[in-house]
């Protein structure tokens with residue numbers, strides 16, 4: 001019923017190749033789904049994404065589902081997820097990736113990277129929440145918590161600032177974590193990770209809250 005409902009809202013053609021979708025397909029056709037540019041990061045603990053966070057001893061793993069290439073399928077999926085209201089894409093990709101990850105990971109808490117309330121009210125949803133929910137549906141006892149930490153600064157583009165003020169700017173974008181996380185294994189979930197700077201700051205907040213280990217997951221990495 002959900003897919004029938006969605007077909008009323010979204011054109012029932014593949015986001016990637018424009019082929020008409022059959023009823024069991026959502027957003028992309030089976031052929032494009034088989035061609036998803038998967039990173040297989042979970043099989044390579046020392047992968048490029050993990051290297052961005054390796055300075056933090058609490059970060060135990062990092063993995064992206066897909067490679068983000070300009071004009072590629074991951075970019076199309078994420079564009080629709082973020083800017084076209086297609087938040088179900090996150091749930092679908094999360095459930096897909098979760099099936100792969102469930103033999104490797106079982107975090108206690110999954111934290112979608114928070115977005116500022118202004119952005120939240122404009123978009124209507126946090127684009128990382130669906131991905132978090134999809135992942136959680138595959139893990140044994142994971143709880144999705146989007147109420148633990150908030151984005152307190154809606155930072156504008158930082159490209160014109162010097163290195164020092166850029167650092168300060170990023171440093172204060174998140175609130176403190178609201179609970180003590182002692183003994184908890186936390187997975188941070190984001191849509192796209194480029195530099196890893198903001199996720200790194202979120203990790204620092206989780207360290208301050210005594211989390212016992214951190215894993216980082218995202219839909220795609222550049």
Ligand SMILES: [Zn+2]
Pocket residue numbers: 014015016017018019028029030031032033
């Ligand atoms: Zn297709």
